[in-house]
Each structure stands twice: as C-alpha cells, then as structure tokens.
Amino acid sequence: MKLIVDTTGKQVTATKEPVERLDQNGRQRSDKETGRLMWSTQVFVLDQDGGEVITVHTAGEKPDVKVGQLVAVSDLEALPWATNGRNGVSFRATAIKPVQVPASGK
Structure with missing residues (x-):
C-alpha cells in the first residue's frame, strides 16, 4: 500500500540544496528498481495547522x-x-x- 501525501494547499519551500543520498559506505545510493541515482532535498511544508521540515528523496536528475x-x-x-x-x-x-511565481504587474 502506498501512503501518498496530498500537498494541495500547502506551501513547500526548499531549505537546503539537494545533496547525494549516501549509503553506509559513503557512496551515492541508486534506486533499486531503476538504478537511477538518489538525491535528498530538505523542504519546509507549511499549511493552516503549522509547518514541518522534512527530507524528500528523489531518483534521477539532481x-x-x-x-x-x-x-x-x-x-x-x-x-x-x-x-x-x-x-x-x-x-x-x-x-x-x-x-x-507569476510576475506582479504594477
């Protein structure tokens, strides 16, 4: 079962530059299914109840x-x-x- 998080209505801001996701030996991890390299990006998620910092892992291009x-x-x-x-x-x-973000027309 996949637990998908709905980010609709939430403001998500990058708080750190993406970095390589490393294994216990200091090598960059790769996705087990595709072999694509893994990245970690820290973000701040804000909604009407408050905010939380999480790290999101992605595979492929940085x-x-x-x-x-x-x-x-x-x-x-x-x-x-x-x-x-x-x-x-x-x-x-x-x-x-x-x-x-759309440019403001003043």
Whole structure:
C-alpha cells in the first residue's frame, strides 16, 4: 500500500540544496528498481495547522531548486520504517521542481 501525501494547499519551500543520498559506505545510493541515482532535498511544508521540515528523496536528475525557493513536490509518498528499535517516516517523490511565481504587474 502506498501512503501518498496530498500537498494541495500547502506551501513547500526548499531549505537546503539537494545533496547525494549516501549509503553506509559513503557512496551515492541508486534506486533499486531503476538504478537511477538518489538525491535528498530538505523542504519546509507549511499549511493552516503549522509547518514541518522534512527530507524528500528523489531518483534521477539532481533537482534544480535553490534555498528559499517555492517548490512543487510530485507524488509525495510517506514510507514508515523500523530498524533496530528505531522508527520513523521517510519521504520519497518522483520530482521536486521550482514553482513558477507569476510576475506582479504594477
């Protein structure tokens, strides 16, 4: 079962530049299904209830986003995990792209 997170009505802002997602040996991870390289991008998600910082993993091309830029996250999936008595939620998306903000006509 996939747990897809609806980002409609949420403001998502990049808070760190995308970085390589590394394995325990310091090598860049690749997607198990496609072999594409993995990236980690930290974002701040804000809605009417408040905000939260999460790290979103993507596979393929390095996301072309900058710190402070509004971004769109495509197909955001929450992935609960548990290992060695620890647990949490990781997030994966098919893409993270800059949001095109319309120019104000003054």
